[in-house]
Amino acid sequence: MTVGAVVLVALAVFAWGVLATRLERLNLTAPMVFVAAGVTLGLAFDVDRHTEGVAALTEATLVWVLFSDASRVGPRELRHDAGVYGRLLGLALPVTVVAGTVLAWWLLGLPNLWLALLVGAALAPTDAALGAVVITHPAVPARIRRILNVESGVNDGIVTPVVVIALAGAASGAPLLTAVLQLAGGALIGVAAGSAGGKLLRTAGESFAGPAVLALALLAYAGSVAAHANGFVAAFAAGLAFGHVAGRGGPREVFYVEQTAGLASLLVWTAFGAIAVPLLPSRWTWAMLLYAVLSLTVIRMAPVALSLIGARFGRRTVLFVGWFGPRGLASIVFALLAVEELGPSADAAVAVIVLTVLISVVAHGLSAGPLAARYGAGGRPSAETGPAPAARLGPHHLKQP
Secondary structure: OOHHHHHHHHHHHHHHHHHHHHHHHOOOOHHHHHHHHHHHHHHHOOOOOOOHHHHHHHHHHHHHHHHHHHHHOOHHHHHOOHHHHHHHHHHHHHHHHHHHHHHHHHHOOOOOHHHHHHHHHHOOOOOHHHHHHHHHOOOOOHHHHHHHHHHHHHHHHHHHHHHHHHHHHHOOOOOHHHHHHHHHHHHHHHHHHHHHHHHHHHOOOOOOHHHHHHHHHHHHHHHHHHOOOOHHHHHHHHHHHHHHHOHHHHHHHHHHHHHHHHHHHHHHHHHHHHHHHHHHHHOOOHHHHHHHHHHHOHHHHHHHHHHOOOOOOOHHHHHHHHHOOOOOHHHHHHHHHHHHHHHHHHHHHHHHHHHHHHHHHHHHHHHHHHHHHHHHHOOOOHHHHOOOOOOOOOHHHOOOO
16 A cells, blocks of 8 residues: 555544544445545555455454454343344344345355355344444434344344355365354353453553453454464454453443444445445446345345334334344455455355445435434334433444444
8 A cells, every 4th residue: 555545544534533523414424434435545546456454454343343342232231122132133133144045046146055145144234333323313212222233233243153154165175064163162262262351351450451452352363263263253252251251341441442443444444445346347237236225125124024023113113123234344354254265256245245235335324314313203102212221332332433
């Protein structure tokens, strides 16, 4: 990357810090702004589309997001609307993966069912950063904001094992038993690292605790990879264990990880705009476009509506929760993993993932503010507003854009 490119990226980050509040009033989200900055960067400079640095940055960002999300969502938070979370994560999420897989297999003509499973699983997790206005909008009841936020924080960790198995099945000669053992090994290593790290930090001072937790997340990931286990599962498991044992200082320490992940994610969105978006004009098809639209609507909204039957939510609330399932960082990382492990054979699957994320960036970004205001203006019954959110689930819990 040239000096000019570095200046452009640094200027974009600084300008967002200064103008974020004003731009969000115009329904411009951070992913929208930085994807546009990335496209500009790709047009203005010769961007290396095969750099390992982009892969490392993207994977590290997801590690920090998985760790911080898992550490924030502890048993105390899950007790609020545990039944709703069970419906969304235990029913709607698996149905979304299956429906997305079947549609990809039927519509896209992929060479094998494993690639269809990769697409269905990679596009199932949601990303609150693409609809950040919804999570912070005062007109949206606190209960609904909390439900969307917690769902977004947990579903990427749940889907990761499915993506790993799909990649193993699609790879020539990759045994599924090996993938399962890697998942189990990652979980064990993550729990051990998170528990030990959390206990050690309880006895240490706070002067450098934030960077230490940042390193702990990477340590769980790297240690798991070195042991030939799954690093992303390790990061998520480490976050769960850390949140359980870290004590009262844990939220402050994890906030540092969230802030770092927020900055890193801005760079990932920039790289997405510079590297992935320019490839779409020569690779997209009408079938991919149709799949992307259906993935963001029917494939997400129908399972959500099915899972919320009997949950005492009105039709407007069910539609609102179903629509705000934007796709983002996790989907990008899964696409990148497919490129690394499967090479050109994954081109069609990667292209549809990229196209779906790009449409989601625009559609959910532009609709977040207006729909949140309209939904809030309609008034919600007490069954939907619910109790105030738990203390640890304030605005700092939102996935950083």
